[in-house]
Amino acid sequence: xxxxxxxxxxxxxxxxxxxxxxxxxxxxxxxxxxxxxxxxxxxxxxxxxxxxxxxxxxxxxxxxxxxxxxxxxxxxxxxxxxxxxxxxxxxxxxxxxxxxxxxxxxxxxxxxxxxxxxxxxxxxxxxxxxxxxxxxxxxxxxxxxxxxxxxxxxxxxxxxxxxxxxxxxxxxxxxxxxxx
Amino acid sequence: xxxxxxxxxxxxxxxxxxxxxxxxxxxxxxxxxxxxxxxxxxxxxxxxxxxxxxxxxxxxxxxxxxxxxxxxxxxxxxxxxxxxxxxxxxxxxxxxxxxxxxxxxxxxxxxxxxxxxxxxxxxxxxxxxxxxxxxxxxxxxxxxxxxxxxxxxxxxxxxxxxxxxxxxxxxxxxxxxxxxxxxxxxxxxxxxxxxxxxxxxxxxxxxxxxxxxxxxxxxxxxxxxxxxxxxxxxxxxxxxxxxxxxxxxxxxxxxxxxxxxxxxxxxxxxxxxxxxxxxxxxxxxxxxxxxxxxxxxxxxxxxxxxxxxxxxxxxxxxxxxxxxxxxxxxxxxxxxxxx
Numbered sequence: 001x002x003x004x005x006x007x008x009x010x011x012x013x014x015x016x017x018x019x020x021x022x023x024x025x026x027x028x029x030x031x032x033x034x035x036x037x038x039x040x041x042x043x044x045x046x047x048x049x050x051x052x053x054x055x056x057x058x059x060x061x062x063x064x065x066x067x068x069x070x071x072x073x074x075x076x077x078x079x080x081x082x083x084x085x086x087x088x089x090x091x092x093x094x095x096x097x098x099x100x101x102x103x104x105x106x107x108x109x110x111x112x113x114x115x116x117x118x119x120x121x122x123x124x125x126x127x128x129x130x131x132x133x134x135x136x137x138x139x140x141x142x143x144x145x146x147x148x149x150x151x152x153x154x155x156x157x158x159x160x161x162x163x164x165x166x167x168x169x170x171x172x173x174x175x176x177x178x179x180x
Numbered sequence: 181x182x183x184x185x186x187x188x189x190x191x192x193x194x195x196x197x198x199x200x201x202x203x204x205x206x207x208x209x210x211x212x213x214x215x216x217x218x219x220x221x222x223x224x225x226x227x228x229x230x231x232x233x234x235x236x237x238x239x240x241x242x243x244x245x246x247x248x249x250x251x252x253x254x255x256x257x258x259x260x261x262x263x264x265x266x267x268x269x270x271x272x273x274x275x276x277x278x279x280x281x282x283x284x285x286x287x288x289x290x291x292x293x294x295x296x297x298x299x300x301x302x303x304x305x306x307x308x309x310x311x312x313x314x315x316x317x318x319x320x321x322x323x324x325x326x327x328x329x330x331x332x333x334x335x336x337x338x339x340x341x342x343x344x345x346x347x348x349x350x351x352x353x354x355x356x357x358x359x360x361x362x363x364x365x366x367x368x369x370x371x372x373x374x375x376x377x378x379x380x381x382x383x384x385x386x387x388x389x390x391x392x393x394x395x396x397x398x399x400x401x402x403x404x405x406x407x408x409x410x411x412x413x414x415x416x417x418x419x420x421x422x423x424x425x426x427x428x429x430x431x432x433x434x435x436x437x438x439x440x441x442x443x444x445x446x447x448x449x450x451x452x453x454x455x456x457x458x459x460x461x462x463x464x465x466x467x468x469x470x471x472x473x474x475x476x477x478x479x480x481x482x483x484x485x486x487x488x489x490x491x492x493x494x495x496x497x498x499x500x501x502x503x504x505x506x507x508x509x510x511x512x513x514x515x516x517x518x519x
Contacts, residue, residue, distance in 0.1 A: 017401040017434060018508035019371050031187050062186045072293045072327040072368050102370045104506055123328030123368065125293040126261075180370060 019103040025070040026157070026176035028169035029110065029143045030132060032057045037167040037175065038142070041155050045165035051153035052146035053176070055169040057132065060085035060141035061114045064128040066171055068110060068145055069178070072125045073100045075110075081135040083114050088135055095136025098129055102180025104149070111144040112136050126171070143169075147178035154179070230267050233259065234280075241279040253283045260287035261294045272303045278319035281307070285323015293327045298335035305333070305340040314350030321345060321356035325363055330379045342379060343386040346393075354392045357383065362399045371401025378409050381431070385412060394427035398462075402434040410439045414446050425454065426462035433466030440470045444478065451482055460489050468496045468514075469507060476500060492518070 028035055038044060039054035057063060061083060067075055075098040081090035091097065096113035113119060114133025122129075134141040147157040157178040158164075169175055226232065233256060240252040260268055272288055275281040285304045292300040301324070308320035324332075333341055346357045361380045369376055380400040384393035397413070405413075413435070416428040429450060432443050444467060451463040464482070468475045479493050479500075499514035 017366070017371060017399055018511055019366075019401065020508050022367070059186070064187045074328070074369050074373065101372055104508075122296065123293070123331050124296055125290060125327070127294055127296050 021103045021106050021179050023177050024073075024102075024108070024180050025174055026068045026108070026145070026178050027070055027126070028171045028173045028175055029055060029066050029068045029145065030057050030063050030169065031066065031171040032059075032063055033168070033170050034058065035169040035171075037163060037165055037169050040158060040164050051155050052144055053158055053163065053169075054142045054144050056140070056142035060133055061131050063132050064118070065110065065113055065130050065132045065143055067098075067124060067127055067129055068176075069100060069108065069180075070126070070174075072123055073180075074123045075100055075121065075129060077119060077121045077129075079113075079115055079119055081115070083133065083135070084138075085114070085134040085141045087138045090136055093137030095133070095138065096130060097136070100180060105151075106147070106149050106179050108147050108178045108180060109145065111146075112138045112142060114141070145176075147176070147180075149179070230259075230263065230271075234271060234284075237283055238277065238280050241277075241283065253286060256283060256287045257290040260291045265291065265300055269300065269303050272307070276313075276316070278313075278315045281316055282319040282322045285320055286326070289324050289327045289329070289332075292332060298332040301332050302336060305336060308345060308353075309340045314348070314353060317348060317350065318352040318356045321353055321360060325356075325360045326367070327364075328368055329360060329364060330376050334375075342383045346383045346387045346389070351389070354387070354389050358392050358395050361396060365400045371403055374404035374406065376400075377402055377405050381405065381409050381412060384427075385416070390421040390424050394421075394423040397424070397427035398430040400431070402431050403436060405435060407439065410435050410443065414443070417446060417450050422454075422456040422459055425450070425456070426459045429459060429462035429466045433462075433469035435470075444470050448478060448482065452485055457486075457489065460486055461492055464489070464492055464496060465511075468500060468510070472507075472510070473500055473503065 035055055035057040037053055037055050039050050041051055042048065043050045067073065077098055078091055078094070079096045081088060081096045084095070088095065094111045096115045096119065097109055097111040098113070100108045102108070110129065112133055112135050113130035114135060115130050118128040119130040132141055132143060146153045148154065158176040161174060161176050163175045167175060237252045237256055240248050244252070268284070268288060268291070272281070272284050275284055288300055288304055292298055304320050304323055308317055308324070311317045311320065330342070342357050342361060346354055348354055361376065361383060365371055365373070365376050365380060377400055380396045384396040387393040410432070413428050413431050417425055419425055419428070429447055432447060435443055447463045447466045451460050451467070454460060454463070464479065467478055471478060476497060479496055483490055483493055495514050495517040498517050499510050502513055504510045504513065
């Protein structure tokens with residue numbers, strides 16, 4: 001954005017709430033050092049199109065699946081799926097999931113939760129949202145995270161941080177910069 | 181369903197894990213400090229304690245670079261997540277330096293948001309409401325910035341609310357209230373939360389400071405507010421303060437679609453009857469936003485009512501003809517045209 005456009009954008013912001021999308025920071029969802037990214041733009045990095053991150057640590061119904069965004073955000077919960085580690089058709093394949101809705105059609109989603117007492121809509125920072133599971137369309141327990149605009153998945157949020165198959169996704173590691 | 185995670189059980193068995201987290205943070209700093217030190221003596225190991233971290237925070241906030249100040253505040257926040265709450269809350273209760281209190285408040289707020297325990301905020305809320313020093317009251321309010329503070333106040337029984345804090349006699353406290361609500365609406369909820377928007381309106385209406393109220397009304401999203409709040413905003417179009425009338429008109433431009441028709445009529449009436457140019461300008465903006473491409477006829481019907489404002493109508497017509505689908509782009513183009 002050139003200086004003039006920035007000036008007009010700033011003037012527009014002063015003129016009232018305008019809802020401009022911003023960049024956030026995403027950390028790994030599991031506080032286990034054995035959590036790794038195993039799918040990015042393509043399933044297993046060489047299969048069909050995916051354009052999201054799949055992250056797992058080989059566990060199911062055991063480890064917390066945490067909010068990935070650094071800072072407090074509103075995670076809206078879509079539940080109703082019975083606990084599963086190896087897939088179901090619930091919620092159109094998303095299983096139990098959360099959405100953080102940003103500006104201008106942007107959102108950030110985390111899918112396939114194994115619901116527990118932590119599951120429900122909430123505003124929090126890095127909190128437990130449920131357990132790592134495989135509800136919805138999942139061949140095994142994992143965390144699916146995507147960043148979409150008007151329901152189209154984007155890849156820049158993780159490629160910009162160099163995140164790829166094999167990247168460690170411990171909860172202290174930054175693995176993406178989603179737009180919201 | 182399992183009520184506890186393996187991670188959670190591990191933490192219960194190791195209550196002083198925060199010390200390990202703090203040591204890890206300090207280790208991260210080592211290479212940077214060593215390389216920057218040049219001929220300085222080598223770093224020595226010290227005992228890791230909350231008191232030591234607080235001393236370092238206090239010194240950094242007084243004399244440190246902006247980056248170092250940011251670092252010590254972030255380190256405190258991360259350590260606070262896993263350390264026992266008692267020591268942290270005691271420090272919040274006794275701290276007399278506003279900068280340090282704000283940093284401690286941010287750490288407590290971060291811990292409350294991480295652990296989903298809003299009761300941790302009670303000492304901070306108490307200082308925000310009743311400390312005798314206005315600088316400390318403002319610092320305590322600023323400590324709440326960036327979390328879901330409206331929700332947290334509700335979970336604490338609304339014993340302390342922004343509607344109460346905005347009536348503080350100190351302008352720095354009122355400014356902190358406004359900044360918290362504007363930030364929370366935009367950066368935590370992206371304008372989508374009804375409770376935060378309605379709290380902002382209620383806080384503005386409770387305020388005796390028209391500038392603070394106007395900033396709240398004009399900078400908080402109204403996309404989710406209910407009918408009752410829309411009626412309150414409409415009533416505010418008759419207030420004596422022109423800045424407040426303009427801010428209310430700006431706010432009304434962003435109300436939900438179900439309220440658009442009656443709101444548009446109110447803004448047209450405002451444009452026809454109010455003599456203040458800033459209020460008329462805000463009314464036109466509200467009309468343009470409510471109707472977007474469909475606002476052209478209404479805008480054209482107002483041409484000549486205030487001849488000095490016709491250039492403003494021209495700018496809106498030109499911007500709307502571009503067919504842009506997002507409000508911030510329409511607004512930006514209108515500002516460019518009006519240059």
